[in-house]
Amino acid sequence: MSTVAALPECALPESLMAALRALLGDRLSTAAAVREQHGRDESYHEPMPPDAVAFARSTEEVVAVVKACAAHKVPVIPFGTGTSLEGHVCAVRGGVCLDVAGMNAVLEVRPEDMDVSLQPGVTRKQLNEYLRDTGLFFPIDPGADASIGGMVATRASGTNAVRYGTMRENVLSLTVVTPDGRVVRTGRRARKSSAGYDLTRLFVGSEGTLGVVVEVTLRLHGIPEKIASAVCPFPDVRAAVDTVITIIQTGIPIARVELLNAAQIDAVNRYSKLDNRVAPTLFFEFHGTPNHVAEQIEMVQAIVGEFGGSDFQWAETQEDRDRLWNARHMAFYAAIAMRPGHKGISSDVCVPISRLADCIVETEEDLKSSTLFTSIVGHVGDGNFHVLVLIDPEDPASLEEAKAINDRVVARALAMDGTCTGEHGVGTGKITYLEEEHGEALDLMRRIKRALDPDDIMNPGKIVRL
8 A cells, every 4th residue: 555645854954955955956755656656566464664865876876875874874775677676675664765876878888708797787687788799798697687796795696596606706806885975996807806805705705884985897698509498297296296306406507497286377377378287386498509408308208207397399499489488577467467456475495406306395284284374486497496385465364474485495404504685685684583594693793784784774673683
């Protein structure tokens, strides 16, 4: 439900507002609709709007906004496209939302080095469109057309991670504005370095709590000569997941392998007008030379047959592959369409690959007792899967049941030496799980936060509470 009418007036000091108006003019907004839009993401979390929204277009403007807010000890919440799922952009203590979507220039592509430098507001689709004629592409694909800065902040991954890694492996260096307004470059473009602390990895996944990313240098990859995709149903979830485990342990360099359980396949069929058999299903993609792809397919088909998979449906043209993977990427919206007016809560635990089948099978058994619509989608090649639970916003009991399901999913993953979040990040939604997962290491995180941001102005209330 909209909260525009209920928003309080801007509570920022007038001296700060005057400084920001002088800097940004009409690119500083206190309009209720703008504030509400910037206080919510795509999750079920209650919106928490900022007091004002500053639309920056340059590093110099980011520095000026951060310095002005630091002088008044006012929170700064970086904002890209708002596609996060754990309340990352909620203004827990009010303050200024710093929207960097307008900083969306691709600064330099270096094909000979297979890297690119760009501003944080560039989205992944925009980047790959820009790269189309270079023979290179950026493989990290979280589904949503997220901004690169936001993907850095949440350490995003997605469907290609099993072959190409996550943002952690594909960010070469960052330029960051620190909480006191300094501009820091975390590294050079060399593919490896032993020079000092790894500051790049410190900021990748920091969710805007340590600084504002204003420039990113990314590793690129060559567009494969041959790409082939397929879907294949299985008799049950365990057979599907055991197939994946065997493929990974055999060393076949599969590019993507995604699991949709029967409930999710039914939703996808209805939403994307497909006719897949309603059964646990794997979505595959193979990259390489024609001979290499043919070899991968032959080996995978043999393994699939051992576990009762059948009826491969192939997609080799660009159009057919796009249709197949678009259906997979729309799985979240397909599930929500099964219960119009509902909202989705998505877990994203990750476990060691050898425990994945046990974790998913136990979770499916647990979900049978729920009165809510539930489904499972998994980036199963790297042990990551999502349980989606639909809740009625008008029924508090459904939210409590969904949270209880999520608690059990996380507890099960942690018991298997997994993590509470494989890719969505912590935000406000997963803070309570970190103590059990990290123990004493959580205190080190707090010390880092205090050292870099002693006044706790950078996206406060996320990851760790001080």
